[in-house]
Amino acid sequence: MNTSLKFAAALTVAATLAAACGGTGAGPATPPAGTPAPAVSSSSAPGGAGAATATPPASHHLTWPSGPVTVTHHPAVPPVPVLTGVRYAEHSRDGYDRIVFDIGGALPxxxxxxxxxxxxxxxxxxxSVPGHRHLLVVMNPAQAHRDDGTATVTGIHHIDLPTLKSYAVVGDYEGYVSVALGLDHVAGFRVGELPGRLYIDLARH
Structure with a gap:
């Protein structure tokens, strides 16, 4: 292999490694990049399970519905799935805010x-949860504490994103975890699942 070909091959390998490693920054954790999992539309399918649909293409004028979603999972318990953390990020190019619920164990x-x-x-x-409109997320079976009673997620948290203004853990009782999202307006949304996490995308105006 001549010198120019060796140099080109080295550049290709370096670029591949850089793309694979990525990076993290301070502040709210950004949800993992990659191919999104199938999302659940804001409607209830027969039998209470939400209808799964392919993730729509990126758009600044999203038209997701705002009706209720109910999805049923029956993880084997114990252990009860634990809400271990909440993350959020603005996806301005695609026209939505995202909030991610990290789950230890199977999805509830x-x-x-x-x-x-x-x-x-x-x-x-x-x-009192900051925001003009409120979206209530209830997970079951789930808990927001460790077996020794130590809370994993608690309190009211202010967020300065275009649509998502706050979230608050408002219930952790007898296998039910309730989290209220404070929004700037009634936003269309989609719900999706990835291994170990549940996410909600909230459309901007």
């Missing part, structure tokens, strides 16, 4: 729907 079933008022579970007391 879940429902996602708009509510007129956020209430704590099990006290049923109103909870």
């Amino acid at each position: 079933g879940y429902s996602v729907k708009y509510v007129s008022q956020v209430r704590a579970d099990p006290s049923d007391k109103p909870v």
Whole structure:
């Protein structure tokens, strides 16, 4: 192999390694890149399972529905799936905000729907969550604490993204974890699954 061919081959290998490694930055963790998993549209399929649809192409004018989603999973318990963390990121080029729920163990079933008022579970007391509209995510079977009772995710968190303004853990009781999302407006959304995580994409205006 002559010198110029050796140099070109070295450049190709270096570029491949750089693309594979990627990088991380400070602040809210960005969801993993790669081919998205099939998303679940905002509608309920017969039997309570959400209808799976292919991820739509990138668009600045997304027309996702905003109706409720219910997906049923029956992981073997124990152990109960644990909500270990929450991450979020703005996908400005594609026109949506994303929030990711990291799950330790198998994925639980879940429902996602708009509510007129956020209430704590099990006290049923109103909870003030920043945002003009609220999307309630309920996971079951799931918990937001370790077996020793230590909370893994708790509290109300402010977020400064175009659509997603906050999230709050408003319930962790008897196998149900409830998380309220505070939004700037009623946004169309899609729900998707990846190994060890559940994500929700929220369309911008």
